Amino acid sequence: MQSGYPVYPYIGWRAKTVIEPVAFPPQHQNRVPGLEYLMVPRPIFDNPGYIGSGKLKGKVAVITGGDSGFGRAIAVAYAKEGADLAIVYLNEHRDAAETKRYVEQFGVRCLILPRDLRDPAASCDIVAETMHHYQRLDIVVSNAAVQPYTPSIMNVSDEQLDNTFRTNVFPMFYLTKAALPFLRPGSAIICTTSRVAYEGNKNAIDYAATKGAIVSFIRTMAVSLADRRIRVNGVAPGPGWTPLTVSSWPAEMVSTWGVNSPFGRAVQPFEVAPAYVYLAASDSMFVTGQVLHVNGGAIRYS
Numbered sequence: 001m002q003s004g005y006p007v008y009p010y011i012g013w014r015a016k017t018v019i020e021p022v023a024f025p026p027q028h029q030n031r032v033p034g035l036e037y038l039m040v041p042r043p044i045f046d047n048p049g050y051i052g053s054g055k056l057k058g059k060v061a062v063i064t065g066g067d068s069g070f071g072r073a074i075a076v077a078y079a080k081e082g083a084d085l086a087i088v089y090l091n092e093h094r095d096a097a098e099t100k101r102y103v104e105q106f107g108v109r110c111l112i113l114p115r116d117l118r119d120p121a122a123s124c125d126i127v128a129e130t131m132h133h134y135q136r137l138d139i140v141v142s143n144a145a146v147q148p149y150t151p152s153i154m155n156v157s158d159e160q161l162d163n164t165f166r167t168n169v170f171p172m173f174y175l176t177k178a179a180l181p182f183l184r185p186g187s188a189i190i191c192t193t194s195r196v197a198y199e200g201n202k203n204a205i206d207y208a209a210t211k212g213a214i215v216s217f218i219r220t221m222a223v224s225l226a227d228r229r230i231r232v233n234g235v236a237p238g239p240g241w242t243p244l245t246v247s248s249w250p251a252e253m254v255s256t257w258g259v260n261s262p263f264g265r266a267v268q269p270f271e272v273a274p275a276y277v278y279l280a281a282s283d284s285m286f287v288t289g290q291v292l293h294v295n296g297g298a299i300r301y302s
Helices: 069-080 093-104 120-132 157-166 170-182 205-228 243-248 270-281
Strands: 060-064 086-088 110-114 137-144 188-193 230-238 291-295
Touching: 060 120, 060 230, 069 086, 069 093, 069 137, 069 270, 086 093, 086 120, 093 110, 093 230, 110 120, 120 137, 120 170, 137 170, 137 270, 157 170, 157 205, 157 230, 170 188, 188 205, 205 230, 205 291, 270 291
Parallel strands: 060 086, 060 137, 086 110, 137 188, 188 230, 230 291
Antiparallel strands: none
């Protein structure tokens, strides 16, 4: 259970099976990445009704941005399915330690690696550390990102543009290149893109552009690696209640986050995680080059 992790204002969600729309308290964190332990309410990263069935038993997964948000929920779901983990994060040490403690209760091993993914050498080091500890690598989840609030292209400085692409896109190349020598047929690469790759977002111009680039990366690498039987897919979540949200958007926008989605609310991290399990497991052995849209009913042309 998500013991000790408040779920207000979703009290009772476990019994209802439906989470009702809710407004969040206005808040903003003046640091990137954001910190999950400071969010009010805390994101829901675990569904106690999700019982693993060994879909990933014996496998090893690297998850970037795995300390919090969607990455933490993915780590929990993978742990329930039996995967050992290497969680990569920038400097959110308290969130990473919480995630490590939480996933280890499911009997798996968890390596936490604070690294700056903008540095190409970091990906080589991540793979080397993972191989040293586990002697194998089966799943690569590229999930880390920044999301600057930019209401006009005139707000996108050269330095910001470089940093957004260097954080959101370049590491997918670096990590894929570092991991490929160790991936075997049946391995999976999964990238987090976004609904904004398909619909755009006038307040996240450079971020949306990176997410479009990620869709093209998914499709191109799927074709490139098909003969090696390595699958490359992605997940495009709707507006999520994650540290990325509260560190990116003004407080008044956070307070109504997700209300314009068909479900009238933000997606909680635990609701996204099963898509990553499906794409990592043998259930999807004939699926590659695809993006799963977990967005509460928004229709997208993909």
